[in-house]
Amino acid sequence: MSVPDRERLARVALNRLGEPGDVKMTALVAELGAVRLHDLLLHERDPHGLRTDVAARLASVDPCGELDRSARLGLRFVVPGDDEWPEPLGDLAAAGSIQDRGGVPVGLWVKGPLRLDRLVDAVAVVGSRAATQYGADVAREIGAVVARSGRVVVSGAAFGIDVAAHRGAISGGAPSGAATDGPTVAVLACGADRVYPQAHREVVDHIAATGAVVSEAAPGCSPQRVRFLARNRLIAALSRGTVVVEAARRSGALNTANWAGRLQRSLMGVPGPVTSAGSAGVHELIRAGAMTLVTGGGDVLEMVGAAGEHLVEEHREPSTARDRLTVRQRQVLDAVPVGRPAHPDSIARVAGLGLLEVRAGLARLLDSGLVELADGGWRLTAEAHG
Template identity: 40%
Template structure:
């Protein structure tokens, strides 16, 4: 087996062994490479004496953890899955489905995912027309929102998705009911350029199944005329954690993210937070002040986290022309928090601006373990970016 094939096999195995955004696992891969990382994770290779220190450096953590190390925690977490590893089977399954596995370094690997830094996925399982490639971020717009969308939300989503598709953008969403499904359907209906995916659905489960089942016909259409993508291997079930981590991929693949309808605690807000953390433009569509389905979008607008958009023309203006790669505005936004790691950026964007929240509420929004959130809050507070009051943690007001 050549080195390229061995790395591809190793990444396929690691994708089954580790959950998305398993920071210890990603740190291990960054430290020793995917091949040795798999050997260490499965017990076939003993970790070197300096590996723990290297992990601490890569993850930007401080030493002095009292009991087991991060690596030992990871080894115990991965051990139950070692017996189920069968990367050749997973690769064969994707080949049978007409799909493929993409890994960093491949010609078709989306370069925009590198903006996730350590959070970049180990690999991408892709199903769709083999002649189609993932378009660059500056030609991609994410439309996300509530699963229990209203007629108003569906109508606005349809108009925006069709308008963007006719302007040459690829519409990305999560394949779910509601706003996601309407975005995909309208993009498929309006698509005219056969060289560009009509739409892309980023899934939280393996691509050997169509989930949710009620969208099977829609997802089959996307596989025929667009692309289905996932970072988890075939056979993987959708879980809340995988949905939350899937959202960061939607944000990273898209130059602009638009939330059409979202309740106060909608998962679509998580996607918006990821996009903001990457310095990408975020838009929100206003709704009725009496509609609970628009409470989340109004929250984004009130907090200044999103720009008000009402149609495809305004979204295209927010996204910018195709030849203007996301460089000036995103870099200016990130410069304010220069030096922050990915975890701290995710945590910072999860912090509310006004009323504080508890650590327990920050954990699902940021998509990070509780102890990581606690450590990150300390670092953000030291830099004057987070503050704690009687109601909990919030973002510190800039001077």
């Protein structure tokens, strides 16, 4: 452990003192360092020489005890300088704030075997809690494809898109019969020892056993709006790219998208029917050019992969009868009418070919089922016109 105990304990205390993503706190830690800030706050006195509220609260924190109790719950506190500290979080230092949340977290509480430095090429998949079946299906597919590629799927364990993405990762990462699941990371707004929403206890426990449950909020904390806002910036910052699957115009998923944009992560969106309110927020950002349209896991891997590393499979259409024609036969085909049948000489004129060539071509096209004889003339079959 290369981080001095004093540093870690100061960070535990500051983490307990402040709210996740409090911009004043994260800015002061960046400026003064955790140990110095902790010291200054602990000895802060008001004009009458009395301990300030902050100093009193800080004095009441027992960071050693917190670490011990948390360890018994299976939690560790990861701070900058630790081997597993995810370096990309450093980008938060210069990314400003949204609704007073921002900055590099003082530390992260983590539960689970996955080391956070494995997140370097992770993909976040987020979206509406009020997802449609369509949205949930697509989130699950993306989660599965990303996990199968060996990348970690990051999300927030919420209802709807989030949990579908986690579930996709869990099922997709497991080749049939394999003992290990696709690792996935749930970043929570409550303490990493708790579960929110309660209905997802089973899947969150599973993630804690196979991947990691992460929170900036101290153990025991309940999920509050400010903590959701702070949490969203971590989902974006921990991932190389963020995919928004469904988001209505005011969805919290757009807060995450906003962070991904500020952090210059790749920002992707899945379109849906224009008649679906749940896709309106995504469409708006794609239209504005802030987000790249993706249609599934293949597109996502292409966007976040190193150049050429994960090329989308070429969309190979099944070769059609038309593809197997010679250039000459195709010229004949292009001159055959759709509706009222035409005589070979008129087809020859349109095609700019000789009558013999046209007759030979028509015979071949007849074999292929592309043209048919009707009323003594030739016309395209329904298949050829399809």
